[in-house]
Amino acid sequence: MDRPRKPADAQKGPTPAAATFTFPPDAAFTWHSESDEPAPTRLSPVDDRLRADTALQRVRRGDFLRYTGDFHNAKQLLGALGRRLERPWQARSPLEAFRAERRARQLEHATLSRIVVALDRSYRLELARAPDVSEACRQVWGEPTTDFTVVPLKQLLGMLGAAEWRRKGLAVPGLKGLLHPHYGVYLPTRTDYVELLAAVPDVKGKRVFDVGTGTGVLSFLLLQRGAASAQATDCDSRAVACARENAERLGLAQRFQVAEADLFPEGKADLVVCNPPWIPEPPKNRVDRAVFDEDSQFLRRFLEGLPAALNPEGEGLLILSDLAVLLGLRPPGWLDEQFARCGLTVAWRKSTPARHAKAKDKADPLHAARSREVTTLYGLVPGTR
Structure with missing residues (x-):
């Protein structure tokens, strides 16, 4: 069973520091999604105790899960969810293979985009051991216009990778x-x-x-x-x-x-x-x-x-x-x-x-x-x- 785990050094000592800000359940926020998906009406907070199988069940029901635990565990959860998704079946023609692959990619996007994270007005990420994402966010969105921003974690990771390409x-x-x-x-x-x-x-x-x-x-x-x-x-x-x-x-x-x-x-x-x-x-x-x-x-x-x-x-x-x-x-x-x-x-x-x-x-x-x-x-x- 895939489950996000604390790294060995974290297990020996205290739990990594929690996020340094609180995202109130009823807070107004800016929603960013590349697919123009409507902003979620409800965000369910989850943390490092969430198992991938449980997460998959919940997102398939339509839940948006706001991860509040450890940044590295959040990335592991995305990987575990991706491994659980149906892969393209053996196709009889290139066209069938293309259709199956597109369906698989769409399913992956629809599933993984429901694991979301919150950022504050300084684009600080609400996760322990999180990197500084503020520059990557400003490059894409400009200055924040509300106290909080919510974004799919997978999209944010793509933005971090793009910021590195842009830098180098x-x-x-x-x-x-x-x-x-x-x-x-x-x-x-x-x-x-x-x-x-x-x-x-x-x-x-x-x-x-x-x-x-x-x-x-x-x-x-x-x-x-x-x-x-x-x-x-x-x-x-x-x-x-x-x-x-x-x-x-x-x-x-x-x-x-x-x-x-x-x-x-x-x-x-x-x-x-x-x-x-x-x-x-x-x-x-x-x-x-x-x-x-x-x-x-x-x-x-x-x-x-x-x-x-x-x-x-x-x-x-x-x-x-x-x-x-x-x-x-x-x-x-x-x-x-x-x-x-x-x-x-x-x-x-x-x-x-x-x-x-x-x-x-x-x-x-x-x-x-x-x-x-x-x-x-x-x-x-x-x-x-």
């Missing part, structure tokens, strides 16, 4: 300097698509649009190769702030602009680059939007609007994985049909096989598809130039 920075192949990603913005640890930009033959002096910029990494690579300017857009305010900060850090702010927008900036460009979400399924939460594009709506609208966004000799640069085809979410030939529908011709293309960790992990439920995944950079021009 990330080396990206071809980029001079480090990239500092923000929480909730797609992290380019999978660099296949980034490295494809080296295939673009001549970018010197070009005006660039970057649609769905994320961290801004594609703009920065093109600017460092000699592009004259880059105007970027993203529909997520966190991505806009992230790209703007990284442009400053890399000394590119004078040639880089970014705005929160749905698709294209105003005007026309010589190069329009886009790495859209590649899975045509509904996103389940805000973070999902970087990967999931319901019914390929974003991709369709990008292709439809691309000709009007290009200068007479301009070119679109579309970077897209074929994983959706391998999973059976798109039919073969679908993308070529969309190019033709939008009056676009593929002037050239460059492809690379997937090299990310999941493509090599035979234990991954989607390994059969991911091991064959190919990402392609398409050079697109209007008409039959």
